[in-house]
Amino acid sequence: MxxxxxxxxxxxxxxxxxxxxxxxxxxxxxxxxxxxxxxxxxxxxxxxxxxxxxxxxxxxxxxxxxxxxxxxxxxxYVTFAGARQVAAIGRDGKIRTLATLAAPADGGVNTPVLNFALTTGIVRQPDGTLYFLYASGDAASTGLYRLERGGAPERIAALPADGLPNGLAFDQVSRTFYITDSALGTISTVRQAGGRVTVWSSAPELAPTGFLGVNGIKVRDGAVWATNLDKGTLLRIPVRNGKPVKIEVRASGLTGIDDFSFAxxxxxxxxxxxxxxxxxxxxxxxxxxxxxxxxxxxxxxxxxxxxxxxxxxxxxxxxxxxxxxxxxxxxxxxx
Known part of the structure; x- marks a missing residue:
């Protein structure tokens, strides 16, 4: 690549x-x-x-x-990529830093594709707990993190240091996180408690073609939706018994599509x-x-x-x- x-x-x-x-x-x-x-x-x-x-x-x-x-x-609640931070923005517009991730010893230059360490996808649970991703190019810190109210960030699942974990979504029914890796071209799953990471799909529709592949991700009505930045596509992946079914290309020609939301x-x-x-x-x-x-x-x-x-x-x-x-x-x- x-x-x-x-x-x-x-x-x-x-x-x-x-x-x-x-x-x-x-x-x-x-x-x-x-x-x-x-x-x-x-x-x-x-x-x-x-x-x-x-x-x-x-x-x-x-x-x-x-x-x-x-x-x-x-x-x-946002992730500040360059600052390696998670922050809250109140209704009054004030910014409050909730967590700052330590930079790896090499400064993040080994982070795939982008060459700097960054916080990426973020999800909030109803109790206020935040979950977010950190891509650092370092096996000791790349992963899925949990941040409870008033607490410190805790890594609950390690992710490949040669990957770029990017999009994060949570399925309330199965209590499962879905994580996109834009460098490796995969979607992986992790249970809410953390622990073992399973590659859920590595279909060719997720792969990069020179820069970043699968990117944003959401779960909706029994399907996983995702984007591919390089290919400019919006994808829908039906889920059957927890497994991916054939990927549907729902839209194309969307040059540089990143994250998204349902209307x-x-x-x-x-x-x-x-x-x-x-x-x-x-x-x-x-x-x-x-x-x-x-x-x-x-x-x-x-x-x-x-x-x-x-x-x-x-x-x-x-x-x-x-x-x-x-x-x-x-x-x-x-x-």
Whole structure:
């Protein structure tokens, strides 16, 4: 597999003292929940009613949000890739660091494909416990972690150091985590308690073709859904007796598709981030995509989408643009 290195400028905290700016209205703080401000970009009103940049992050501190999950009270939990952190963003827009993972001795240069250590997928359980992934290129630290309220992160399952664990999903019925590895092109499973890791699928549809393969992942109505960044595909994998059935390509031509979320109760509508295209799209049941947000709305290499009620939370990591990583809130149409 040909490797491609992304050079990401990450200054130390001492090198840059940029202040996190909450909102783009000049106010010092504002609610993360509620109705976003008036949308002024090119998406049609039928697709996105309003959107706004809710929080701007500090690139110099490595605050590049890779993944997001949202609690019922509107608190957003994110992984900051460059900082190797898990953080909570309150409804007032304030950022609270919950955990920082130690860098490996080599600084993370042996992390496959990306060559820097990073926190990736994140899931929140109803009791507030967070689970997240860490990819470091180091056998002693790469894995699935548990973070209980007020506690310290604990690795509960070791993952291959030559892989890049990326997407994380949890099936409430089987109490099983599903983990994508974008370098190895696999989906693995781990029980909620942790321990043994099983490669659940290594189908060719998951493989990379030069950079990153299978990426985002969700569990919905008896199937595992995933994306392949290199191939630009949205995949559905029916589950039968815990085993994968033949993979269905539900949409294609989605260049650089990263993470995604289902559009509320719609089981066949997906909202996805196209990281290299600075675009967020909605994909319908027929596989047709419609642009919802673009760089004109503030997207800076969007990585992940979470939906709570009629609001979409979109994180931008600025991996390639190297400016203005942020969190955008967008009001979805009521259909």
């Amino acid at each position: 040909r490797k491609r290195t992304i050079t990401i400028p990450i200054a130390t905290a001492a090198a840059g003292l940029a202040v996190v700016t909450v909102l783009n209205t000049g106010t010092s703080s504002a609610a993360v929940s509620g109705s976003p401000a008036v949308h002024s970009a090119s998406a049609t009103p039928a697709d996105i009613l309003r959107s706004r940049i809710a929080v701007r992050f500090d690139l110099a501190k490595g605050q590049m949000p890779e993944n997001i999950t949202v609690s019922p009270d509107g608190t957003a 509320g109760n719609r089981t066949d509508h997906v909202i996805a981030a196209l990281v290299g295209q600075n675009t967020v799209v909605v994909i319908d049941g027929a596989g047709r995509s419609t642009t919802l947000l673009t760089a004109a709305d503030g997207l800076q290499n969007p990585t992940s989408v979470a939906v709570r009620g009629s609001t979409a939370y979109v994180t931008s990591a600025a991996y390639l643009t190297s400016k203005d990583p942020n969190l955008i809130l967008a009001a979805l149409p009521r259909r």
